[in-house]
Amino acid sequence: MFGRKNEPAADSPPQPAEPQVPIVGKGTPTPRRKDQEAARRRPLVPTDRKASRAAERQAAVEDRQRVRRALETGDERNMPFRDRGPQKRFARDFVDARFNLGEYLMFAALAFVVISFIVPQAAAAQVFILGAFWIVFLLVFADTFWLSRRLKRALQNKFGEVERGTVWYGSMRALQFRPLRLPKPLVKRGQNPG
Template structure:
């Protein structure tokens, strides 16, 4: 009634068995040609040292690989090569949003310059001066104009994306809106279309 329970197979044994079965199926499909390697030979082939013997060489190789990846990513930001772009910039919808934003004139491109100018003027003009009211009013008018421009852009971009792709990926409209607030020459990935060359 209270007999001994069978011991559960070890995880490694299960993996080995699955690997052997997969190898047997492959041999059956392609033709045997050679004897099936023994379990010890299969385990030895799979074994890799957790810590490399030459740590210096390993670290140097890792640094070189990371550096190469960075160079490729930097080149992709210049050329628009989809393969090496950062994850946030990948995909046909993101590409379309970039091209659409880069093709239009956006007030948001000059928001940072306006803010910098406001800071400089506020340092030069006394806060009690009457002219300071006009400076502050001008800044808020510019800020409101940028907000309206971004709102119109987001509505148009969403409509274009829906017409072309059907369903709009989450974050794509926001991605395009934030790009419109960056100065055109400083945008990354770099613009690949001229002003007025809207994507089809």
């Protein structure tokens, strides 16, 4: 009854031996937690600090190279966070597909500085030079304002809602000289950004 074990009857015939089946599981006992933790244990401070610093430096260099390659090829997985996402990609393509006056603002400013040194210091000449610079600056401002309005409308039409900072991202990209832009432009001027 209680506590008894069922024992095979002594007078029953012996059972035929079962064929040996290979073990399908791991086949080894589960390691003890204590052993696993001891195997993973490492010192908090590395014993060879010089080698550790060199390894960290090498990892940082490889990370920078990976990001640089991503910026040149357009691989979004390795780009910095500020450049990721379909809306940022669309904004880049939208800006790169058009001619922007802002690209040449720095060159215009440099030209005005050089001209102001070359032209005599007469007050009338300086007024014209400064006036011309302000006209160029206002044209760039108007072009960038027009771009931001069109970009915002295009983003709303394509995505419905515009992510915060995307229009500013596109406007600042329009002020950079095209060959120096990162991520590199992937569309030609005049091409439909999609």
